[in-house]
Structure formats: structure tokens, C-alpha cells
Amino acid sequence: DIQMTQSPSTLSASVGDRVTITCRASQSISSWLAWYQQKPGKAPKVLISKASSLESGVPSRFSGSGSGTEFTLTISSLQPDDFATYYCQQYNPYSWTFGQGTKVEIK
Amino acid sequence: QVQLVESGGGVAQPGGSLRLSCGASGFTFSHYGMHWVRQAPGKGLEWVAFIRYDGGDQSYAESVKGRFTISRDNSNNTLYLQMNSLRDEDTSVYYCAKIADSYASGSHYDYWGQGTLVSVSS
Numbered sequence: 490d491i492q493m494t495q496s497p498s499t500l501s502a503s504v505g506d507r508v509t510i511t512c513r514a515s516q517s518i519s520s521w522l523a524w525y526q527q528k529p530g531k532a533p534k535v536l537i538s539k540a541s542s543l544e545s546g547v548p549s550r551f552s553g554s555g556s557g558t559e560f561t562l563t564i565s566s567l568q569p570d571d572f573a574t575y576y577c578q579q580y581n582p583y584s585w586t587f588g589q590g591t592k593v594e595i596k
Numbered sequence: 597q598v599q600l601v602e603s604g605g606g607v608a609q610p611g612g613s614l615r616l617s618c619g620a621s622g623f624t625f626s627h628y629g630m631h632w633v634r635q636a637p638g639k640g641l642e643w644v645a646f647i648r649y650d651g652g653d654q655s656y657a658e659s660v661k662g663r664f665t666i667s668r669d670n671s672n673n674t675l676y677l678q679m680n681s682l683r684d685e686d687t688s689v690y691y692c693a694k695i696a697d698s699y700a701s702g703s704h705y706d707y708w709g710q711g712t713l714v715s716v717s718s
Contacts, residue, residue, distance in 0.1 A: 523704035523705070525641075525705075532709065532711060533691075533708060534708075535696075535704055535705060535706055539704075544706075578641075578705075580703060580704055581702055582701040583646070583701065583702075585631070585646065587640060587643065590640040590641070
């Protein structure tokens, strides 16, 4: 099975900060990686697919990069609505795994 | 608009069974693979099971293999998860999720249901 390791587990930041979350795969997954945002009591929402493709309706302050085994999600200027938990997911066919999540908290 | 509505959650005893349903609308259900994903209280997301758009192939996480069965009824736009031999550690919110690309197996999720809570307790 492909393991996904996210870091950090928790991140404290202020409105306006640039934030970066990293996700590492235990083996190459090409660009088969998505990023999701989840708020308490709600279902996750996709932000980025294919490692760097911004989903429709997602603010442009979100961006994704990477390929192979190292990926990053960047929020260029953190907004109040962005305080949430973020998950990466690899979706090679017949092998789907999530990272353990990164909680972005208010500093 | 796309809607996924889960039902069937509740309380079950260890060793018991439950069947979850996910009613789909707003898209051509028979063209898309579907997944179940769960989240234990206060924990992260865990992939549970996948079924191909035509029901012709299924895949399961090791933690549920042999106990859970995913199925679908394309004529009624409904996804199912039959859960047998339930354990305490199966306690979670269960989400159904639609994959974004039609006729694909490897794809991210573009829509999720609201989730249904399964509690396994004696």
C-alpha cells in the first residue's frame, strides 16, 4: 500500500500569512494527488486535483505543486475562511490513501 | 445539481450488521465510480471501498475486507455498503463520494454526501 505522510500535523498562522503544507508518498504516484479542505461537522471539499489543477470555484490563493513523491499545498495569503483541516489523497487506481491531515489554527 | 444523501447509520452491537445507502441525483449515476470513505470521531479520513461505474469491480481497504460489501443499483441511482461483523473500531461517520471522471477508476472526488454516523457499542 502507498502511504501518505503530511506535515505539519498542526499549523498556527495569522490572517495574511503564506502557508505551506507538505505531503510525501511512500512511492511515486506521478501527479495522482488531490487536496481537500474539511471544516468541523462538514464533508471534505476538493481544492486541487492532479497535483496542481485548481478546482472550479476555489480561490486562486490556493495552489498545488509537485510530482512523484513530494507535493505541496500553498495558501498565498491566509483568510479567516481558511482555518480548517487539509488532507492530501493519492488516487492511483485501486490504491486510495489519505494523509493524516493538517489542522490550520488561528495564531 | 449533484446530490448524495446517505442513510442507514445508527447503533449496532459488536458482531452485528448494518446496511448503508447513498441516494444519488443530478448526474448520470451509471457513468461514475463511487467510493465509501469513513472518519472516526476526531480522526482523519480513511478510504473504505470502491465500486466501478458498472458494478463490475470492487476494491476494499484491508481493515474491512471480508466483512464489508459495496454494491450499487444503477437503475435506482443508489450505492450501498453492507457492513457485517462490526467492530468497535468501525465507529465512524461514513461518507459516499463520487469520482470526478466518468468511466474512470483512478480519479479524485468532486462530490461528497453529508455523512451518516455508525456507532458500534455494546
